[in-house]
Amino acid sequence: MNRIAFAISVALAVGVAHAQDKTIKIAGFGAKSGPVRSFGVNSEAALVAAADVINKGGGVKLADGSKAKIAIEFYDDRCNAEEGISVIRRIAGTDALVAVGPTCSNVAEPLFGILQKKVDDASDSGLQFPVFTDVAIKVGLAKISQWAFRNVPNEMTMYNSLFYWLRTQYPGLKTVYGGVEEDFAHSRATWYIVMKDRAAASGFEVVGNTKWLLADTNFATQVREMKKANADIVAISAHPFSACGALKEMARQGVKPKVLVGLTSSSSMETLQGCAKQAEGMIIPTSFAPINKQAVAAAKTTANFKGAADLHSMAAWENVFILKQVMESERISGKPGDVQADRRKIRDGLAKLKTTDGLIGVTKRDAEGEADKPYLFVQAKKGEWKVLHNPL
Amino acid sequence: MDFYFGLAQLIGVHTLLGLSAYIVLLTGQVSLAQAGFFAVGAYAAGMLTVLAGWHLVPALGASALCGGALACAVGFPALRVKGLMLVIATLAFGEGVRLFFFNFDYQIAKGELKVGPVGGEGFRQIRFFPENGWETWEVMLFIWVFVAGAMALLWWFDRSRYGAVLRAVGEDELAAQSVGINLTAVKVSAMTVGGAIAGVGGGLYAHYTTHIEHASFNILLATFAIAYPIVGGLRSVYGTLLAVIFVQGILVEGLRFMGDWRNLLFGALIVLAMNLRPSGILGKGRHA
Numbered sequence: 001m002n003r004i005a006f007a008i009s010v011a012l013a014v015g016v017a018h019a020q021d022k023t024i025k026i027a028g029f030g031a032k033s034g035p036v037r038s039f040g041v042n043s044e045a046a047l048v049a050a051a052d053v054i055n056k057g058g059g060v061k062l063a064d065g066s067k068a069k070i071a072i073e074f075y076d077d078r079c080n081a082e083e084g085i086s087v088i089r090r091i092a093g094t095d096a097l098v099a100v101g102p103t104c105s106n107v108a109e110p111l112f113g114i115l116q117k118k119v120d121d122a123s124d125s126g127l128q129f130p131v132f133t134d135v136a137i138k139v140g141l142a143k144i145s146q147w148a149f150r151n152v153p154n155e156m157t158m159y160n161s162l163f164y165w166l167r168t169q170y171p172g173l174k175t176v177y178g179g180v181e182e183d184f185a186h187s188r189a190t191w192y193i194v195m196k197d198r199a200a201a202s203g204f205e206v207v208g209n210t211k212w213l214l215a216d217t218n219f220a221t222q223v224r225e226m227k228k229a230n231a232d233i234v235a236i237s238a239h240p241f242s243a244c245g246a247l248k249e250m251a252r253q254g255v256k257p258k259v260l261v262g263l264t265s266s267s268s269m270e271t272l273q274g275c276a277k278q279a280e281g282m283i284i285p286t287s288f289a290p291i292n293k294q295a296v297a298a299a300k301t302t303a304n305f306k307g308a309a310d311l312h313s314m315a316a317w318e319n320v321f322i323l324k325q326v327m328e329s330e331r332i333s334g335k336p337g338d339v340q341a342d343r344r345k346i347r348d349g350l351a352k353l354k355t356t357d358g359l360i361g362v363t364k365r366d367a368e369g370e371a372d373k374p375y376l377f378v379q380a381k382k383g384e385w386k387v388l389h390n391p392l
Numbered sequence: 393m394d395f396y397f398g399l400a401q402l403i404g405v406h407t408l409l410g411l412s413a414y415i416v417l418l419t420g421q422v423s424l425a426q427a428g429f430f431a432v433g434a435y436a437a438g439m440l441t442v443l444a445g446w447h448l449v450p451a452l453g454a455s456a457l458c459g460g461a462l463a464c465a466v467g468f469p470a471l472r473v474k475g476l477m478l479v480i481a482t483l484a485f486g487e488g489v490r491l492f493f494f495n496f497d498y499q500i501a502k503g504e505l506k507v508g509p510v511g512g513e514g515f516r517q518i519r520f521f522p523e524n525g526w527e528t529w530e531v532m533l534f535i536w537v538f539v540a541g542a543m544a545l546l547w548w549f550d551r552s553r554y555g556a557v558l559r560a561v562g563e564d565e566l567a568a569q570s571v572g573i574n575l576t577a578v579k580v581s582a583m584t585v586g587g588a589i590a591g592v593g594g595g596l597y598a599h600y601t602t603h604i605e606h607a608s609f610n611i612l613l614a615t616f617a618i619a620y621p622i623v624g625g626l627r628s629v630y631g632t633l634l635a636v637i638f639v640q641g642i643l644v645e646g647l648r649f650m651g652d653w654r655n656l657l658f659g660a661l662i663v664l665a666m667n668l669r670p671s672g673i674l675g676k677g678r679h680a
Contacts, residue, residue, distance in 0.1 A: 033655050076651055081601050081608060082402055086645060089398040089528075106605060109516055113602025116522065126522035127394075144516065183607055188512045 022068035024060050024334055026051070026323060027096035028316070029087045030103035030135060031079035035214060035241055038270050038308070039103040039135050043316040044074040045307020046298075047100060050320035053301060060324050063331035070320065079104040084111045092129045095339050097332070098346050099131050100319045103312075105138035105185040108148075115145035119347070128340070130347040132323065134316040137264065138189045142369035149350045149369040151315045151322065151358075155194045155264060158285035158375045161391050163195075163202035165377070166233065166259060166283075173258055177231035178209030179222065179246050181238035187263055191237035195261070199235070207231050214242055219249040227255045235261040236282075240268060244275035251278045259283065267378055267385055268310040276383040287373040288314040288359060289387050295359040314359055315373075322356050361392065397528040401600055403640050404535035408593030409613070410620030410632040411542050412586040415549070417621050419582045420562035422475075425466060425482035426617035428489035429459040429587040431609035433594030435493060435509060438518040438604060442507055443500055448520050452538070452595045459591020460584045467583035471576065486614050494606040514605025518598050535596050539633075542589050546629045558582055562626075590617075623665060625672020634673045638665070 028047045032040035051070040054060065059067040075091065077084040084107035091099050102108050116126035126145065133142075133150040142150045166173065176199040181187035196206050207229050210222040223246065226234060234250075234257040236243050243266050250256075262271070262284040271279055288311040290296045298317050299309035307313055326349035332342040356363045361374035379388040409430055416423045433455035440451035470481045499508035509515035521531050549555040560568040561578050569575055598604045616639070623638065624631030643661060647654040669675060 033652050037652075076648060076654070078655075081603065083644065085601060086395070086399060086402065087648075089395040093393070093395040106514075106607065109514065110601040110603035113516060113519060114522065117519070123525050124522050125525045125527055126519070182512060185513070185605070 022059075022062070022066060022334055023071045024068045024327065024332075025071045025073060025094065025096040026320065027091040027094065027099045027101075028072055028074040029077050029084070029091065029099060029101035030074075031107075032074070032076035033078050036079055036103060036239065038268075039265075039312055040074075040076060042302070042307040042310065042313035043101070043103065043134055044072070045305040046302045046309070046313040046316040047072045047074065047320055049298075049301040049305045049307065050317045052305070054320065054324055060334075061328045062334045064333065066334075068334045070324070075101075077102055077104075077107055079107060081107050081110045084108075085114055088114070088127065088129065088131070092127055095336060097130075097327075097339065097342050098323060099129065100134050100316055100323075101131070101136075102133065103135045105136040105141065105189070108133055108136035108138070108141050109144070109185070112141060112144035112148040115147040117145050119146045119351075128343070130343055130350060132319050132350065134319050135312040136186070137312075138186045139193060140368075140370075146351070146369070147347055151319050151356075151363070151371050151373070153264060153285075153287035153311060153373045153375055154371065155190055155285075156198070157372060158264065158287075159190075159194050159198040160201065161375070162261065162283070162285045162377060163199045163204065165389060165391060166261075167202045167204070170232075170259065173232035174205055175207045175229075175231040176204045176233045176235060177207050177226055177229045177257075179226060179234060179236045179238060180209050180211050181214055181242050182211040183213045184239060186265065187237045187239060190263055191235070195235050195237055199233075204233065212238070212242055212246065214239065216242055217245060219246045220253075222246065223249040223253050223255055226250065227253055231257060233257055233259045233261060236266070237263045238266070239263065240266050240270035240274055243271060244278070247275050247278035247282075264311060268312075269308040272380065272383050272385070276380065279380040280382075282380045283377055283388060284379075284385075285375050286378050286385075287311045287375045289376055289378055289385065291360055291376070291387060291390075298359055318356070318358050318363075322350075322353070325356075326350055326353070394528045397532045399641065399645055400532045401528070401535050403636050404532070404539045405593055405597045405600055406616070406620065406636045406640055407539050407633050408542055408589055408596065409617045410624070410636055411539075411546060411629065412590035412593060413617040414586075414621040414626070414629065414632050415546060415558070415582045415589070416586045417618065417626055418555075418558040418562050419579050420565065421471065421579060421582075422479050422618060423470075423482045423583065423586070424479055424611070424614040424618065425463070425470070425485045426586065426590050427609045427611070427614035428486040429463050429590035430594035430597065430613065430617070431489050431493060431604075431606075432462055433459045433591030434598035434604050434609070435496075435515065435594075436591070437595030438515055438598040439498070439508065441520045441599070442515075442518055443498075443502075448595075448599060452592050455591040455595035456588040457591070459594065460588030463587020463590075464580060464584040466587075467580035468576070471579040471583065483611065483614070486609070486611070490606045490609050493609070512606065514603055515598075516603045518602050518604065520599050522602075531600070535600075538592055538596065542592070543629050543633070545585075550629065619662075621672075623662065623672055625669070625675030627672070628674045631672050631674035638673065 030040035267284040267286040330345040330349040364372040440446040624635030
């Protein structure tokens with residue numbers, strides 16, 4: 001009798017332990033090495049920090065009423081398309097239910113291409129795995145696949161608003177000149193498709209642009225061209241590494257435009273660490289700033305995990321909370337045998353979303369899987385990003 | 393298993409790239425133009441399947457022709473120079489091709505969408521495999537048919553008079569010329585075969601990634617192309633395959649869990665491998 005009681009108690013104990021150990025795996029991936037490694041490092045920190053907050057609150061509620069903890073596993077794709085494809089195939093081979101990433105648009109574009117284009121299209125053998133992008137920001141990528149979703153800001157709206165605001169605030173300014181990091185998908189697309197077009201739409205005359213590459217270290221010629229153009233506004237569509245190089249050269253050659261506009265991705269600590277003095281006054285539209293309690297708390301928690309809070313890493317933070325909400329509303333089972341069914345539920349849940357709660361406000365979502373996030377304008381002032389204007 | 397099938401696809405494509413450099417290296421020439429031929433093949437096959445609606449097999453045939461013809465055209469002037477001058481000449485060609493595609497726009501309307509290459513934005517939606525319902529293992533087998541074909545061709549060359557001529561030119565040009573070998577014909581033919589193989593590899597690469605852009609065909613890819621046969625050894629065609637497995641399978645994928653340390657180890661392990669096997673993995677041993 002004692003033996004039976006012992007066996008039952010052991011079985012119960014194992015069962016309880018098993019229930020407590022339920023985990024839902026979310027895979028993160030992005031660049032954790034190379035020139036843009038800071039994006040991957042910050043995203044991973046934000047993912048782990050958000051999961052930690054959720055886990056401390058009990059975890060994710062499953063279909064059977066039990067709760068599961070979120071486990072984050074992060075993979076480095078080195079901002080390389082081939083590696084990104086390998087990574088997503090590797091993730092799809094694990095029990096991860098969804099992936100958050102990648103960092104680079106040149107990875108997102110081929111990666112979305114290997115996903116099934118239309119859900120339930122039996123003739124399309126593409127990978128059926130939900131991807132919820134936090135960083136890769138190049139316009140219009142989510143429409144490549146119905147398994148791809150993004151929580152990245154809409155640069156078209158942001159720069160439209162920024163140039164319109166500049167027009168009303170500084171009616172005396174007439175001309176715009178661009179400095180473009182030409183070999184990076186995001187910065188290139190943002191200048192040619194977004195900034196240039198939106199500036200003209202707001203009545204500015206675009207008098208030209210100069211080009212450089214991500215790995216360039218000498219900007220003398222480009223800045224000389226910029227100086228010659230003598231534009232009222234200079235828009236630098238470049239990531240922090242080369243943007244700082246160009247800004248330092250502008251300071252050296254005495255190029256002082258009346259207004260300096262930056263790329264969304266440059267509204268980060270990297271820019272201030274690299275060239276705070278030269279970036280002084282730069283205005284950038286961003287989808288994150290610590291303007292309320294929850295945004296401050298998210299930034300602090302991420303810092304505890306050795307990550308910096310910016311528009312990209314905080315999108316990763318938001319993604320985890322959105323995924324928790326979707327997993328609970330779609331009643332995923334979290335059982336090992338239901339991995340593919342749960343992935344499908346998450347995809348369908350993400351597709352249903354019309355709005356989501358973000359750190360600085362409500363994000364609207366469209367049918368293509370893109371986000372229209374709230375935004376504000378920040379300005380570099382004495383080594384900090386200060387909120388300059390909140391247009392919403 | 394899909395991950396391993398996908399990795400095998402990538403190894404297959406890179407093996408073709410390495411083999412394209414292997415045959416040129418046999419003649420003692422170091423060419424950094426292979427990434428250029430690879431790019432031409434990638435864009436040609438992508439445009440034929442996406443814009444013209446061709447099946448992939450004839451599109452790859454066209455890629456081979458484009459790659460081979462361009463290599464032949466480049467070979468005549470480029471192979472008149474030797475050693476470091478040739479490296480610079482072929483590097484310039486590769487960069488020229490990359491910059492051409494950087495500025496190359498050719499889009500047509502297909503339904504509601506406009507498809508085709510758009511300069512720096514790249515060329516997306518090269519989805520022949522998924523759109524035709526090919527499973528990952530089927531794609532892998534398809535790619536490896538071409539790899540096996542290219543390896544068999546080079547293996548046969550190695551055992552033929554032509555192979556002996558290639559190696560003779562590679563060992564000592566002057567001696568080869570003194571016995572009546574036409575150096576230009578040998579070098580240009582090797583370059584042409586290499587260009588055709590790179591063209592096929594590029595065509596498969598475009599359909600593997602579904603999206604190509606100029607940056608995919610940079611100097612790093614050209615360096616990998618010649619590194620594979622050098623690390624693998626020029627003694628046998630299998631050396632290139634082993635080197636690709638070593639680099640892509642072990643150094644890139646196998647060490648992914650090491651995070652930042654992977655990049656450091658990557659270089660260190662190649663240096664170690666070259667020290668232990670200075671003539672390549674399948675080359676002569678250190679004390680041989």
